[in-house]
Amino acid sequence: MGIAGSFKVALAGCGTVGGAVAKILVRDRELIKSRSGVDLELKYIIDIRFDHAKELGLDPGLFQTDLETALKDPEIQCVMELIGGTTLAREVIRRCLLAKKPVVTANKALLAHHGAELWALARREGVSLAFEASCGGGIPLIRAFYDGLLANRLDAFYGIVNGTCNFILTEMIQNGASYSQALKQAQEEGLAEADPTLDVSGGDSAHKLTIMAALAFGRKIELEKIPVTGIDALELMDVAFAQELGYVVKLLAVAQRQSGGLSLRVRPAFISKAHPLAWISGAFNAVSIYGHAVGHTMYYGRGAGGSPTASAVVADLIQIALGAYPLLFSQVKVWPDLGEEEVQLGPDQITSRFYIRTVMQDTPGMFAQMSAILSKHGISISSALQKEPPEDIPGGTGVPVVVTTHTTQEGLVRRALEEFDKTPGVRQKSVLIDIIDEHPERI
Amino acid sequence: MGIAGSFKVALAGCGTVGGAVAKILVRDRELIKSRSGVDLELKYIIDIRFDHAKELGLDPGLFQTDLETALKDPEIQCVMELIGGTTLAREVIRRCLLAKKPVVTANKALLAHHGAELWALARREGVSLAFEASCGGGIPLIRAFYDGLLANRLDAFYGIVNGTCNFILTEMIQNGASYSQALKQAQEEGLAEADPTLDVSGGDSAHKLTIMAALAFGRKIELEKIPVTGIDALELMDVAFAQELGYVVKLLAVAQRQSGGLSLRVRPAFISKAHPLAWISGAFNAVSIYGHAVGHTMYYGRGAGGSPTASAVVADLIQIALGAYPLLFSQVKVWPDLGEEEVQLGPDQITSRFYIRTVMQDTPGMFAQMSAILSKHGISISSALQKEPPEDIPGGTGVPVVVTTHTTQEGLVRRALEEFDKTPGVRQKSVLIDIIDEHPERI
Numbered sequence: 001m002g003i004a005g006s007f008k009v010a011l012a013g014c015g016t017v018g019g020a021v022a023k024i025l026v027r028d029r030e031l032i033k034s035r036s037g038v039d040l041e042l043k044y045i046i047d048i049r050f051d052h053a054k055e056l057g058l059d060p061g062l063f064q065t066d067l068e069t070a071l072k073d074p075e076i077q078c079v080m081e082l083i084g085g086t087t088l089a090r091e092v093i094r095r096c097l098l099a100k101k102p103v104v105t106a107n108k109a110l111l112a113h114h115g116a117e118l119w120a121l122a123r124r125e126g127v128s129l130a131f132e133a134s135c136g137g138g139i140p141l142i143r144a145f146y147d148g149l150l151a152n153r154l155d156a157f158y159g160i161v162n163g164t165c166n167f168i169l170t171e172m173i174q175n176g177a178s179y180s181q182a183l184k185q186a187q188e189e190g191l192a193e194a195d196p197t198l199d200v201s202g203g204d205s206a207h208k209l210t211i212m213a214a215l216a217f218g219r220k221i222e223l224e225k226i227p228v229t230g231i232d233a234l235e236l237m238d239v240a241f242a243q244e245l246g247y248v249v250k251l252l253a254v255a256q257r258q259s260g261g262l263s264l265r266v267r268p269a270f271i272s273k274a275h276p277l278a279w280i281s282g283a284f285n286a287v288s289i290y291g292h293a294v295g296h297t298m299y300y301g302r303g304a305g306g307s308p309t310a311s312a313v314v315a316d317l318i319q320i321a322l323g324a325y326p327l328l329f330s331q332v333k334v335w336p337d338l339g340e341e342e343v344q345l346g347p348d349q350i351t352s353r354f355y356i357r358t359v360m361q362d363t364p365g366m367f368a369q370m371s372a373i374l375s376k377h378g379i380s381i382s383s384a385l386q387k388e389p390p391e392d393i394p395g396g397t398g399v400p401v402v403v404t405t406h407t408t409q410e411g412l413v414r415r416a417l418e419e420f421d422k423t424p425g426v427r428q429k430s431v432l433i434d435i436i437d438e439h440p441e442r443i
Numbered sequence: 444m445g446i447a448g449s450f451k452v453a454l455a456g457c458g459t460v461g462g463a464v465a466k467i468l469v470r471d472r473e474l475i476k477s478r479s480g481v482d483l484e485l486k487y488i489i490d491i492r493f494d495h496a497k498e499l500g501l502d503p504g505l506f507q508t509d510l511e512t513a514l515k516d517p518e519i520q521c522v523m524e525l526i527g528g529t530t531l532a533r534e535v536i537r538r539c540l541l542a543k544k545p546v547v548t549a550n551k552a553l554l555a556h557h558g559a560e561l562w563a564l565a566r567r568e569g570v571s572l573a574f575e576a577s578c579g580g581g582i583p584l585i586r587a588f589y590d591g592l593l594a595n596r597l598d599a600f601y602g603i604v605n606g607t608c609n610f611i612l613t614e615m616i617q618n619g620a621s622y623s624q625a626l627k628q629a630q631e632e633g634l635a636e637a638d639p640t641l642d643v644s645g646g647d648s649a650h651k652l653t654i655m656a657a658l659a660f661g662r663k664i665e666l667e668k669i670p671v672t673g674i675d676a677l678e679l680m681d682v683a684f685a686q687e688l689g690y691v692v693k694l695l696a697v698a699q700r701q702s703g704g705l706s707l708r709v710r711p712a713f714i715s716k717a718h719p720l721a722w723i724s725g726a727f728n729a730v731s732i733y734g735h736a737v738g739h740t741m742y743y744g745r746g747a748g749g750s751p752t753a754s755a756v757v758a759d760l761i762q763i764a765l766g767a768y769p770l771l772f773s774q775v776k777v778w779p780d781l782g783e784e785e786v787q788l789g790p791d792q793i794t795s796r797f798y799i800r801t802v803m804q805d806t807p808g809m810f811a812q813m814s815a816i817l818s819k820h821g822i823s824i825s826s827a828l829q830k831e832p833p834e835d836i837p838g839g840t841g842v843p844v845v846v847t848t849h850t851t852q853e854g855l856v857r858r859a860l861e862e863f864d865k866t867p868g869v870r871q872k873s874v875l876i877d878i879i880d881e882h883p884e885r886i
Contacts, residue, residue, distance in 0.1 A: 024594060024736055035661065036593045037774040132591075138737035140583075140591025147590075147767075148575075148583025150479045151467060151757035218478065276743060279722040284739075293467055294581035294744060294754035296727075300719060301740035311737035314594035322774050324590075324767040331480040331765050 006041035007321040010070035010101075012092050013083035014045050014053045017106055017133070020306030021080060021313050022058050032314065038321040040314070044070045067092060071099040078320050080313055081105040086113050097121050097129065102326070104316040106133035106309055112207035112223045115214070119337035128329035130316035135208040136161060136285050138308030139301035140315065144289060145215035146332055152291025154216040156256040156439040158271070161208040163283035163303045164192045164199040165231050165251040169268075170281045172239045173248060179234055191283050201230035202251060202266040209253035212287070213264055214336030216255060221264065221336070227347040228266040238357055238431055241402050242270050245355075245385070248278040252436060261343030263350045269434040270355055288439075295441040348411030353382065353435040356405065356417065359398040361425035367401060370420055377416035380406040398427035404435060449484035450764040453513035453544075455535050456526035457488050457496045460549055460576070463749030464523060464756050465501050475757065481764040483757070487513045510535060514542040521763050523756055524548040529556050540564045540572065545769070547759040549576035549752055555650035555666045558657070562780035571772035573759035578651040579604060579728050581751030582744035583758065587732060588658035589775055595734025597659040599699040599882040601714070604651040606726035606746045607635045607642040608674050608694040612711075613724045615682045616691060622677055634726050644673035645694060645709040652696035655730070656707055657779030659698060664707065664779070670790040671709040681800055681874055684845050685713050688798070688828070691721040695879060704786030706793045712877040713798050731882075738884040791854030796825065796878040799848065799860065802841040804868035810844060813863055820859035823849040841870035847878060 009025070011018055025032075025042040033039045044064040045053055053063060070076050079096040081103055083089040089110050096103045103122070105111070111118070111134055122129040132142045136159075145154075160166050164186055171182035183200065186192035198204050210223045231251050242249045247270035256263045271278050276298055280286040285303030290296055302308035319325035329335070356374075360366045367386065374381060385402040405413065410432075417430045452468070454461055468475075468485040476482045487507040488496055496506060513519050522539045524546055526532040532553050539546045546565070548554070554561070554577055565572040575585045579602075588597075603609050607629055614625035626643065629635035641647050653666045674694050685692045690713035699706045714721050719741055723729040728746030733739055745751035762768035772778070803809045810829065817824060828845040848856065853875075860873045 020736075028594070028596075028736075031596055032594055035596075035775070035777055037776045138734075139740055140587050143586065143591055144583050147762065148586055148758055149754065150761050151471070151475055151754045153471075153474055153478075274724075276719070276722055279719055281717075286741075291581075291754060293463075293471075293757075294751045297582055297742075297744035298729075299740075299742060302738050308737045311592065311594045311734060314736075315591055318593050319590065322770050324770045327765050327767045327770070332478070333480045334478055 006039040007077050008041045008043045008075045009078045009080065009317060010044040010046060010076050011042060011080045011082065012046045012067060013081065014047045014050065015082065015084065016306045017309045017313070018080070018082035019052050019056050020310035021082065022053065023056055024310050024314055026058065032318070036318045036322070038318050040317055040321065043073070043076060046070060067095060071095060071101060076101060078102045078104060078317060080317070081107060082313070086110045090114055093118055094121065097125050097127055100125050100127050102127045102129070102320050104130045104313055104320065106131070106313060108134040108204070108207040108211060112210040115211065116220055116337045119335050123337065128320060128326045130320060130325055131211070132316050133309045133312035135211055136287060136299065137301065137303040137305065138311040139285065139299045139303070140312070141287055141299045142215065144297070144299060145212065146328060146334055149289060149291050149294060149297070150332065152293045155290050155292060157212060157216055157287055157289040158277060158436060159208065159212065159253040159285070159287035160250050160277055160280050161253050161285050161287065161303060162199050162205045162251060163285055164196060165205070166280060166285070167191050167283045168200070168231060169249055169251065172234070172236060173243070174281070176236065178236050179232065200232045202228040205251060205253045205266045209255060209264060209266060211336070213255045213262065214339065215334050216289070217262060217339070217342060218334045219262070219339040219342035222344060225344040226264045226266065229268060231268050234268050235431065237400060238433060241357060245270070245404065246273055247271060247435065248273055250277060254436060256439070258345060258351060260349065261345045263345045265350060267434045269436045271436045272438060275438055290439045290441065292442055296439070348409065348414070350410045351407055352410060353407050353437060354405045354410070354413050355433040355435055356403045356413070356430055358401050358420070358430040359427040360401055361427065362399045363425060366425050369423055370401065370403070373420045374403070374416050377412045379408050379412055379416055382406050449482040450520050451484045451486045451518045452521045452523065452760060453487040453489060453519050454485060454523045454525065455489045455510060456524065457490045457493065458525065458527065459749045460752045460756070461525035462495050462499050463753035464525065465496065466499055467753050467757055469501065475761070479761045479765070481761050483760055483764065486516070486519060489513060510538060514538060514544060519544060521545045521547060521760060523760070524550060525756070529553045533557055536561055536572070537564060540568050540570060543568050543570050545570045545572070545763050547573045547756055547763065549574070549756060551577040551647070551650040551654060555653040558654065559663055559780045562778050566780065571763060571769045573763060573768055574654070575759050576752045576755035578654055579730060579742065580744065580746040580748065581754040582728065582742050582746070583755070584730055584742045585658065587740070587742060588655065589771060589777055592732060592734050592737060592740070593775065595736045598733050598735060600655060600659055600730055600732040601720060601879060602651065602655065602696040602728070602730035603693050603720055603723050604696050604728050604730065604746060605642050605648045605694060606728055607639060608648070609723060609728070610634050610726045611643070611674060612692055612694065615679060616686070617724070619679065621679050622675065643675045645671040648694060648696045648709045652698060652707060652709060654779070656698045656705065657782065658777050659732070660705060660782070660785060661777045662705070662782040662785035665787060668787040669707045669709065672711060674711050677711050678874065680843060681876060684800060688713070688847065689716055690714060690878065691716055693720060697879060699882070701788060701794060703792065704788045706788050708793060710877045712879045714879045715881060718881055733882045733884065735885055739882070791852065791857070793853045794850055795853060796850050796880060797848045797853070797856050798876040798878055799846045799856070799873055801844050801863070801873040802870040803844055804870065805842045806868060809868050812866055813844065813846070816863045817846070817859050820855045822851050822855055822859055825849050
């Protein structure tokens with residue numbers, strides 16, 4: 001067997017990722033051919049402006065403003081959607097699929113919102129829709145879900161899937177920077193947007209969680225039902241307490257099977273220093289996936305940036321050109337459009353261990369009151385820590401008191417803290433952070 | 444498209460891994476079918492003894508002592524070779540391929556020694572030979588080389604690919620155990636064989652390095668040319684100095700493109716605490732792979748054990764049943780039987796930074812003599828450290844002196860140390876350990 005002639009592709013959207021893809025396809029054409037056996041030929045770069053494409057020195061003969069030209073060209077065997085966003089990109093993918101062109105996309109927001117519809121459309125049209133680049137940038141991570149770990153029932157995964165947040169947290173952890181200082185540094189280094197909301201709010205991580213959870217559990221996942229907390233309210237004091245207790249704070253996308261349904265959430269969370277995710281620093285991403293046969297596996301690499309993301313886009317092109325992806329897309333059963341809906345637990349039903357940090361007046365009996373309230377709500381304390389007050393506690397003097405709980409329902413803890421926060425002598429709203437324990441391997 | 448009926452397979456060798464595969468295929472048949480779309484049916488378990496198979500409660504109706512029965516059965520669509528070793532297993536695989544049965548194997552020793560011959564035979568017979576389970580146990584790692592990272596020129600990889608050694612080193616690092624104490628503990632926990640030679644000598648790591656290097660560089664690799672040092676001579680003192688200098692000692696399988704050829708070696712080596720490999724503890728494996736587009740990626744999980752390895756074997760079965768692996772095996776160009784031979788640098792030509800630790804008489808001028816000899820051989824010192832003597836230095840009193848070098852040729856350092864070790868006042872043979880720097884990302 002072999003591929004006769006070149007495999008001609010069109011690129012829609014020549015921004016950071018699209019530009020990097022175009023550059024690799026042109027510059028590394030021989031390298032890719034020598035390794036993959038596929039001669040990938042970029043025939044069209046479709047966009048409305050070509051400033052960036054020109055900067056990269058790409059051949060203006062490839063520039064095309066009308067998608068229809070590519071769709072009507074029978075030579076085009078695949079279109080890459082690298083426009084981003086959920087409106088135009090959705091329409092572009094729909095049109096490509098209806099023209100029976102396989103699509104490769106890196107668009108996590110679109111897939112999280114409208115994935116099931118698009119995968120189903122691809123299936124109806126008998127073409128495939130590949131999306132390795134949508135989660136974890138260049139890490140071959142989506143492949144673990146639809147290929148490498150297929151022999152496993154997947155019980156849980158924990159992901160650091162936003163490099164901006166991980167960079168900010170690493171600055172806070174390693175250099176004691178405040179959130180706003182660390183954000184400023186991320187912006188200066190080009191790792192955070194001028195408006196960083198989508199990243200720091202956890203929204204981007206929730207998009208990726210939606211896609212990965214669908215594949216992991218073979219279920220339809222509703223983005224809107226995922227409880228999401230960002231890192232923008234995180235205080236340095238809690239980052240320091242985490243260290244002291246043997247943990248590290250990471251923004252985690254967490255997915256677990258729990259009794260009654262799936263527990264999916266995006267949270268700044270404490271993870272043990274003994275867990276490899278605790279050591280993922282800077283802008284890197286990593287996802288730990290737990291299978292019933294394989295146990296714990298983890299995938300690490302650059303989760304963003306033009307060149308790493310382009311690596312994943314081109315890997316998908318190659319799989320499509322070789323015919324392997326169409327076989328997997330048509331036969332494997334984990335795709336999000338195929339599964340039933342599954343109960344997604346609300347924030348109140350999710351069970352976890354928790355870290356609670358209050359600031360209270362330094363008088364006898366305060367801690368006893370807190371213990372009594374937690375106990376009344378059925379929450380069992382695992383450890384407690386009272387410290388000398390740091391200088392920068394907001395809300396005036398007081399001592400921080402830290403409690404960690406055994407596994408309990410989040411709703412119980414929230415109600416207990418609501419009650420406790422009204423107690424005279426409590427100086428600020430109590431802070432509640434999930435503690436993510438190592439998932440038990442059952443191999 | 445879809446698979447009609449079941450995909451019938453035969454298992455040759457029902458030991459630890461074979462037994463785990465059989466158990467998964469029988470117990471999880473519905474799970475695997477529901478996820479992969481493939482109904483894998485175990486039709487024969489071929490072995491000469493069935494004690495272990497009986498212990499696992501496997502159906503004696505599957506037991507078969509004659510491979511020929513499976514080979515002559517037109518229903519059998521794939522055979523798994525899980526016998527191990529390089530003699531019978533080689534013959535079994537040859538016979539399967541000649542009978543045009545695709546083969547899945549976990550046999551790294553066999554592939555390291557005779558892989559090119561077997562891959563070529565598979566190709567001639569028009570069937571495929573899959574081997575995800577040969578490196579890194581259940582981690583979908585081999586797939587990164589032949590699929591996920593195909594858009595990249597791979598410039599280097601560093602692997603912790605022997606769980607026994609990593610367990611022993613973790614005990615030495617974290618608990619201050621001596622090598623012999625840590626080995627004893629590994630044996631007690633079932634993580635080391637009664638005769639641990641193949642693991643602790645680095646031989647097993649060299650097998651995996653041979654397979655991965657062939658795929659990474661698309662070249663024939665000769666196992667015999669790989670310099671291999673085990674962990675059995677490692678002293679606790681050097682483990683402690685590593686920590687003090689900001690490093691961790693790991694048994695690394697290192698592959699790098701260097702000018703003039705490939706630098707391949709298996710060594711206990713210092714790796715910076717800032718590198719994620721430094722944090723891989725216990726029996727886990729991890730491999731860092733560096734691509735020109737994707738940058739640094741890493742793959743982590745259990746590198747041995749029945750159930751994790753079975754996860755990889757079954758993933759290969761599924762890829763073969765779906766037809767995806769045959770497409771990749773026949774079209775992708777990275778397979779070890781296809782590449783030319785490449786220059787493999789000898790130990791003298793390999794360039795690296797080095798850690799040198801001597802024990803010398805505590806008199807003035809000794810360090811100056813050492814510096815002079817290193818300088819004479821063209822070796823530039825990066826840092827130096829002289830400590831109070833620990834109590835347990837072999838060879839009587841003396842002070843340990845530690846030097847780290849800038850990048851240099853190993854041969855130069857070896858010759859300098861030969862000369863230095865003859866100097867009066869030097870109390871024991873100097874210890875030489877590679878320092879593996881983070882591979883520069885060029886994305």
